[in-house]
């Protein structure tokens with residue numbers, strides 16, 4: 010059996026050079042073929058065998074057209090060799106048939122060597138350089154580069170935004186553009202309950218009507234998604250899209266061992282997704298999973314921060330309230346003790362005078378004791394009012410709110426105070442309004458209010474009249490009781506002070522009229538506690554005063570309460 014590669018068959022004249030050429034023939038990565046004068050193959054090197062996938066036994070004696078991928082390979086072969094015979098050489102890019110491909114691009118050259126008259130010798134030498142492989146390597150490396158670029162763009166997209174929605178939208182777009190696919194949808198589990206996947210980002214070149222359900226229950230709509238979640242592996246499905254079949258890959262998004270969502274990538278050219286190896290998709294889904302995890306953390310932190318801020322604000326508010334309450338309490342204590350000390354000092358003073366025996370006679374002693382008694386009564390009134398106010402402010406006064414007939418209540422108050430009016434020779438009128446008018450109040454507390462306000466009117470009026478009237482505006486949810494007098498009145502600028510604790514219109518008032526300066530404060534607190542209000546009007550000193558008390562009318566709702574309307 011003849012071996013075409015045996016050195017004796019192509020014996021060179023100088024053995025050393027021949028040996029080197031044989032080694033080159035054996036080891037060259039370029040395919041080398043030797044042809045005899047009859048244009049049939051004498052020998053082919055291992056690179057040629059690898060390239061064509063044919064054995065040396067088949068190649069030996071075969072003609073070139075045997076593996077030319079052309080329409081008329083025999084004619085092409087004749088043309089090639091004719092050209093070589095004529096010009097000594099030929100080189101062209103063409104397709105050859107190999108065991109794995111019908112047409113694989115190569116660069117082929119054939120050179121004329123030896124002498125035509127030597128029948129056994131080599132007449133032509135051919136070289137074959139595989140171009141397909143070259144191109145495949147180029148394609149592969151540029152594809153890898155594109156994938157890396159896409160991945161790094163994704164890293165930038167998922168790392169740069171603090172807005173989760175914008176970030177996932179950008180990620181979907183980067184995937185579509187970077188991987189040159191047709192659509193990408195990113196679904197993430199909703200925080201509440203983790204039952205539903207919600208569309209968090211999408212980018213698509215497809216017709217807008219073609220999209221995955223924005224809200225997919227994994228157990229119902231898309232089996233591919235369900236499988237990806239269950240198996241934690243990529244799931245490839247084929248989807249009928251118009252008249253073509255698209256490839257859809259679902260990849261679970263994992264973060265800290267948890268499935269946090271699914272990325273679905275669709276390509277109309279199915280092989281595009283097949284060429285992107287699963288490693289790349291794994292990297293993409295890892296990147297997205299981490300991004301979603303970061304979003305969750307960010308959302309949790311933001312929410313936590315908002316809660317903390319709200320709590321802080323609440324606390325600050327509370328601290329401020331406490332501070333104010335504390336200051337008021339201290340002020341109240343200081344003023345109260347001062348106010349209590351005044352009558353107490355008077356009592357001590359008068360009693361000391363009596364005990365020291367400074368009185369000339371019994372009548373003088375009697376007078377001093379009467380002063381002491383008046384101071385003691387004033388002290389008692391003060392203490393009662395202070396306790397009353399403290400209880401109201403602490404919210405310890407329960408209001409027993411019921412429907413109370415206003416006319417009856419006003420008559421009772423009038424009957425009680427009429428004596429005072431008569432004593433001072435004042436006219437005292439009551440217009441108690443319609444008989445059926447009822448107010449929703451605590452009867453005892455409203456009586457206390459009226460006694461105080463009407464009592465004040467009588468106290469501060471020495472001439473003229475005190476008049477009580479009832480106004481029931483049609484449809485209004487409240488009733489107005491006005492107490493008008495022709496007494497000392499009050500300066501407009503001092504009017505507001507009347508509702509301050511222990512404040513009387515002026516310091517001489519106590520001396521002239523007695524009183525604690527707490528009456529109106531208690532009145533206002535009581536009215537507000539029942540959903541009512543009070544306002545005071547006076548045109549000035551000596552011009553009398555009108556107090557208007559507003560209370561809820563029976564049969565009205567809370568929202569209509571007068572405190573909202575009366576000032």
Ligand code: ADP
Nearest residue numbers: 465466469498513514524525526527528529554
């Ligand atoms: P007091 O217990 O001292 O009467 P009030 O709070 O009831 O305390 O009243 C505070 C002050 O308001 C009174 O001292 C007085 O100066 C003024 N005042 C109250 N009612 C009238 C009125 N009808 N006319 C004039 N001044 C009034």
